[in-house]
Amino acid sequence: MRPPAKLDLDGLMSFAGRSLGKRAQSLSELRLRLKQRAARQEDVAEAISRLKEAGFLNDRKFADSFASWRRENQGLGKARVMRDLMARRVAPAVAKQAVDAAYSSSDETALIENFLERKYRGKDLGQFLADEKNLASAFRRLRTAGFSAGNSIRVLKRFAVAAERLDEIEEG
Helix, strand or coil, X not given: CCCCCCECHHHHHHHHHHHHHHCCCCHHHHHHHHHHHECCHXXXXXXXXXXXXXXXXXXXXXXXXXXXXXXXXXXXXXXXXXXXXXXXXXXXXXXXXXXXXXXXXXXXXXXXXXXXXXXXXXXXXXXXXXXXXXXXXXXXXXXXXXXXXXXXXXXXXXXXXXXXXXXXXXXX
């Protein structure tokens, strides 16, 4: 397989348009993709500048909509959304501001309850979480989803008698 052809400024603009049309991207993500395709590296800066002027690239708007979408549609916790924004190469300060704004009016306990109901749909959570193995698995799943250990344990304690052992799991 031969490498993709190197693109001039017009080609980079077309490539960027197609790329942004497929999915929203941060400035750094798109810059990296353009650098890989550019015949001249100076064209990358010009293409980025044009896209910013036209309003197609704005990390703050991207981070705001990404954080809100992940909270509303996927029910993820703050830490996971922050991690995902950092992986998408959004500046830490911009990512933190977007995540804080998206989660400012949400109750983490309610998010955890909704997450558990969705992930364990059709199961009696009290009975399911009575098994220590399932309880530990649910706790790990909540932590991976970005929820705090304290609130995760509080919610799980409502469903399972063995949840007191989660404190030991977190400390260990």
